[in-house]
Amino acid sequence: MTAVLPHFPYHKDPLATGVVKASDSVCRCCGLARGYIYTGPVYSREHLRDRLCPWCIADGSAATRFDASFIGDHSLAESGVAESAIEEVDLCTPGYSSWQDSIWLAHCNDACEFHGDASEEDVRQATTSTKQQWMQDYEQAEKDWEWATRGYKPGGDSAFYKFVCRHCQQVLFAWDLS
Numbered sequence: 001m002t003a004v005l006p007h008f009p010y011h012k013d014p015l016a017t018g019v020v021k022a023s024d025s026v027c028r029c030c031g032l033a034r035g036y037i038y039t040g041p042v043y044s045r046e047h048l049r050d051r052l053c054p055w056c057i058a059d060g061s062a063a064t065r066f067d068a069s070f071i072g073d074h075s076l077a078e079s080g081v082a083e084s085a086i087e088e089v090d091l092c093t094p095g096y097s098s099w100q101d102s103i104w105l106a107h108c109n110d111a112c113e114f115h116g117d118a119s120e121e122d123v124r125q126a127t128t129s130t131k132q133q134w135m136q137d138y139e140q141a142e143k144d145w146e147w148a149t150r151g152y153k154p155g156g157d158s159a160f161y162k163f164v165c166r167h168c169q170q171v172l173f174a175w176d177l178s
Contacts, residue, residue: 003034006058009166010085010104010111014038014094017116020054027053029062040095041102044068054094063091070095071104079106086111098159099176105137105163107170112163117154118173122162124149130171138175148175 005020014020019040026033028051038057042048044066056062063069069090076086089104089111096102096114105112126134131145140148148158157178164171 107165
């Protein structure tokens with residue numbers, strides 16, 4: 001029997017993004033098989049990928065027990081986000097896999113919600129403010145946006161990860177290359 005997944009304020013649907021999957025595996029932290037397992041990155045001395053349940057991530061017990069984090073990036077600390085939000089994202093939120101180390105975007109003085117790979121439509125219909133923020137974040141020009149998005153496909157060598165501001169709903173893209 002599978003239980004209802006815990007709520008993650010900064011990663012709304014970890015099933016849809018693919019970092020939580022249905023599984024009969026037993027969690028290394030709580031010792032229970034709850035019907036789901038986390039398949040994303042874990043930064044710890046122990047190998048914990050595919051070995052933690054979402055509940056132990058959500059309540060922070062996996063981070064505490066294994067001195068683990070789920071985001072291998074410190075950009076939130078540099079963005080002026082409150083320490084409580086940084087801890088929630090780093091210690092109690094499923095991360096995501098990217099070509100390099102993942103980064104977590106912030107807007108309106110808070111960490112954004114992660115929504116997974118941007119769709120072709122997300123990128124094609126990006127607003128002027130989304131493009132401008134991307135150009136500022138990555139020190140790129142308009143011609144670089146056109147180059148980076150030409151032929152974009154989710155999961156490709158040029159990766160755009162969709163984040164949404166929890167306060168103003170601004171869409172932002174993290175960008176990574178293989």
